[in-house]
Amino acid sequence: MTLTATGVRAERPTTTRRRGGGYAGYAFLAPVLLYVVVFFGYPLVANLVMSAQDYTVRSFYTGEAPFVGFANYAAVLANPLFTTAVLNTVLFTVGSIAFQFGIGLALAVFFSGRFLGSATLRSLLLLPWLLPLVVSGAVWRWMFDQDHGVLNAVLRLVDAPVPWLTSTEWALPAVVITNIWIGIPFNLVVLHGGLKAIPPTLYEAAELDGASGWQRFRFVTWPLLRPVTGIVLMLGLVYTIKVFDVIMVVTGGGPANATQTLTTWSYALSFRDFAFGQGAAVGNLLILVATAFGLLYLRSLRATLAEAAS
């Protein structure tokens, strides 16, 4: 309903512009265009150009960076770290999203029922989202400490301390756990909103028909929540694939590159190895992946809106 209304309203200015000539319209458009060109277009193009140059420390002073074509991309792809970084990025993203979404959904369903203190508890669960990432990361790093961390203090009770940040097998799970903890509130809030939009009458009807709790979730909640689910997963994907601060604070990409993802590797290439061209190349690959998922998201969004409007 609302959507159709805005659609109608939007048509009026178009006709006005046609009558009054285009210059005023362009003038109003100019700030946005300028903003997009200066803050999005230029950096993007500059990064593309840099990825095709042998941009070294010297280039900063002399301004000279020889054009090398796709050599930076070739070097990056041939680097043994490339597979590690891609694999870590995939594991990190999939691992984070699966648990963030699963736990977020479970909590959302739990909190959709009214009980004493549910609102208070729900707002407390938002805390991870409100904390600065560097703070969360630093605290988790401290909790993960092998010798004095609180996690191992508990695990030692059952005689199974884990070398969280010092072993190459456990470091990735450790950063994934941190990121799951950070991501749950986002999933909880959006899914909770989606649940509230489902008319309670449907549940009543289902209950009258004798549907069990699980059946009500499976045949009422899940299908009606689908549009929201799509958006949450897609946004989660785009947010997670570019996570940098959490990994940087908790492990710094180590130990022995065990938690090096494309973002941290791109940073390391540029600002540790000063191979700016290669760093830019990895950055561009990442932009490419994020854009692909972004387009997918927009498409699913359009489908959802069309569905909601019809």
Add this chain to the structure above:
Amino acid sequence: MSATKRGWTLSMTALTALALTACAPTPAPGGGSDAVATTITELDYYADEQGSAAWQKILDACSKQTGITIERQTVPTAQMLPKVLQGASSKTLPHLLFTDNPTLQQVAATGALTPLTDYGIATDGYYESIIKAGTYQDKVYGLAPGVNGLALMYNKDLLTAAGVQPPTTWDELKAAATKLSGSGKYGLAFSALPSEEGTWQFLPFFWSNGADLAQLDSAKSAEALKYVTDLVNSGAASKSVVNWSQNDVADQFVAGNAAMMVNGSWNLARLDAEKALKYGVVPIPVPKAGGKPTVALGGEVGAIPATGGGTQQAAGKVLSCILTEPTMVEWSKAHAYVPSKVDVAKKFGEQIPAMQAFIDEVGTARSRTAELGEKYPKVSAALAAALQSTLTGQQPAEQALAQAQQASGS
């Protein structure tokens, strides 16, 4: 988010770079306005409270002596080179720069620095190693008022309680560290971060064993790496060394979680502040009795970027003041550094016996960039990666070092 941020920084620097490529190169010393400037900017990374205050005193004294106002900027260590590069591309370099000595050649290689001989600064009497660190293509671009190195610091109470003597050889170190370990505490703490910090901490073992940075996969090199790995695997040092910075190492030592640590002289002021802690300092243990440890030379060198005649001359005057003997001694006292002139250091050691271990080591210390020059950062990164790989059990020492040699050669 930060990937974009990184892209941003890059792009913004690139933006300024592009905007300025049209500008003529900065005038050589003597060009531009010749009148000596009355205000200069200075950039350093003494960001910790105690070090920052000590350095400010030095700058204030030299400002008073030369009549030149010094506008100081301080950035965290990791931000130093990016900041300098940004300044280089936008032609807004500081007039006086104090940077870690192994990065000097890299900055000099960009052409942004001017030789110190232009300002009548002589290199007589300095330790050979610090001159080498400041030299690029036969010209001296940077000199330090004070240098530092790593040594073994030990907790006197813990060692006495265990009946252990401060170790002087590798075998003694391992025996002592093993004896001092247990129940959540470790005999030794050091830093093995995958960065310059990790390489710098490993080099005393690497070099003292006769290994060479040009040949990372030598038998001597593997022996040193195996020794360090063995300390961790046997439980004499925590597995967390792969995540510890030198500050973390000092924290562990102060907290009593480590009985000994490999750390630099700049920590002494902090250790002195802990009234309950009684510590001693000995040189880094050597592979065999009677040998001399070869540590890497640390410390920041002052350099003067090409920013125009007037400001360069002013920066030259300030740097000359910082490099005079009284200032050198004052700085060394305040920040527990070793004066960078041989004679001054000798007198200094007689005044402050706690520094003697460091002074002895500086005599045989080696500049990290003397041999490899601007190639050093790449070799250092490869060596630090091998260190991490072996310590975490990913690869045996030989294999990790062979890979490092390959990575540093390409």
